[in-house]
Amino acid sequence: MxxxxxxxxxxxxxxxxxxxxxxxxxxGIEMRAVADLNKKAAEARxxxxxxxxxxxxxxxxSDDIDxxxxxxxxxxxxxxxxxILSAGKHLYSEKPLTLSxxxxxxxxxxxxxxxxxxxxxxxxxxxxxxxxxxxxxDDGKIGTITSGTAHVMSHGMEHWHPNPDxxxxxxxxxxxxxxxxxxxxxxxxIGPVKRVAALxxxxxxxxxxxxxPRRGETIEVTTPTTIQALLEFVSGASIxxxxxWDVWAHHHPNMELYGTDGSLFLPDPNFFGGDVxxxxxxxxxxxxxxxxxxxGIPNQKHSVGMMANYRTAGLxxxxxxxxxxxxxxxxxxRALHGVDVMVSILRSGEEKKFIDIKSSCTRPEALGIKEAKxxxxxx
Numbered sequence: 001m002x003x004x005x006x007x008x009x010x011x012x013x014x015x016x017x018x019x020x021x022x023x024x025x026x027x028g029i030e031m032r033a034v035a036d037l038n039k040k041a042a043e044a045r046x047x048x049x050x051x052x053x054x055x056x057x058x059x060x061x062s063d064d065i066d067x068x069x070x071x072x073x074x075x076x077x078x079x080x081x082x083x084i085l086s087a088g089k090h091l092y093s094e095k096p097l098t099l100s101x102x103x104x105x106x107x108x109x110x111x112x113x114x115x116x117x118x119x120x121x122x123x124x125x126x127x128x129x130x131x132x133x134x135x136x137x138d139d140g141k142i143g144t145i146t147s148g149t150a151h152v153m154s155h156g157m158e159h160w161h162p163n164p165d166x167x168x169x170x171x172x173x174x175x176x177x178x179x180x181x182x183x184x185x186x187x188x189x190i191g192p193v194k195r196v197a198a199l200x201x202x203x204x205x206x207x208x209x210x211x212x213p214r215r216g217e218t219i220e221v222t223t224p225t226t227i228q229a230l231l232e233f234v235s236g237a238s239i240x241x242x243x244x245w246d247v248w249a250h251h252h253p254n255m256e257l258y259g260t261d262g263s264l265f266l267p268d269p270n271f272f273g274g275d276v277x278x279x280x281x282x283x284x285x286x287x288x289x290x291x292x293x294x295x296g297i298p299n300q301k302h303s304v305g306m307m308a309n310y311r312t313a314g315l316x317x318x319x320x321x322x323x324x325x326x327x328x329x330x331x332x333x334r335a336l337h338g339v340d341v342m343v344s345i346l347r348s349g350e351e352k353k354f355i356d357i358k359s360s361c362t363r364p365e366a367l368g369i370k371e372a373k374x375x376x377x378x379x
Contacts (some may be wrong), residue, residue: 013072123314127272128296142259200349273308
């Protein structure tokens with residue numbers, strides 16, 4: 001097996017720039033080509049990052065491409081991922097893997113049949129902050145996790161995104177768009193989910209775009225925009241998850257875990273870094289001592305200051321897993337479980353009852369300092 005896998009990208013949208021910019025940080029992968037139905041978009045992105053622009057068919061037939069990253073819009077994920085695997089290429093998809101459990105299972109079976117590997121974002125739970133929380137859990141700092149809360153709430157995407165329509169259609173909404181980050185991190189910390197229940201709603205039947213270039217246009221809302229979910233884990237823990245695009249402001253923290261011997265306070269699972277706090281019985285919460293995890297070091301300037309962004313870490317870990325013959329942390333099994341949880345939450349909102357989760361998975365291996373450093377190129 002080659003020590004470096006050639007990477008091709010299908011989908012030249014905004015997220016492709018992140019993969020192409022951060023990919024060179026990691027060893028074991030080399031960004032070689034980008035394709036898109038929009039030829040000009042592919043050519044522009046390829047020129048920006050010094051890779052080749054190819055047609056989708058040519059990319060999938062290229063001998064120098066071992067693994068293809070699917071960065072298309074969510075409702076195209078299944079078809080494009082199926083095409084990638086059918087062409088004999090390993091697959092790494094942006095989240096969500098698919099919009100239905102049935103489609104996810106079909107991709108899982110196809111990968112197995114063809115002897116290929118498949119993985120899927122998100123990989124933010126591999127960040128320094130969330131792996132520090134994982135270490136605290138594994139070290140028994142809060143005892144047995146019994147319950148917790150998670151909140152991801154704002155007023156949606158129409159205020160900043162140039163084309164926000166798909167966020168408010170089936171396949172969009174806060175659960176399928178942002179839920180993967182939260183569910184992946186909860187599986188990382190607690191394990192698989194057993195059953196879910198939810199109440200779902202939408203505040204308004206339409207949204208008015210206030211971003212350019214379509215300011216003033218009205219779009220129809222056809223998927224729930226507020227979801228109040230309850231997740232029961234196989235371990236016995238229960239977590240409440242609130243996801244909404246109908247909230248102007250709130251004071252809820254991103255994630256808290258409550259155990260028999262303390263509480264853990266986590267930063268936003270949509271990002272790699274942040275402050276992790278621990279409260280022991282009868283004591284005030286204190287920040288855990290920072291550690292030298294490479295995926296927690298701020299490396300990118302944002303409006304709020306410097307932040308850690310190592311998206312592509314999951315892709316690099318997958319490449320290393322293929323080369324080394326080990327488990328993929330952002331594996332299709334875990335992504336499929338996440339899809340099962342998310343679509344079951346939406347189904348529960350429709351049917352007004354608990355839904356048993358059909359799939360299962362293991363917790364991914366922790367990514368400590370040594371393991372994370374092993375994925376990076378030496379400076």
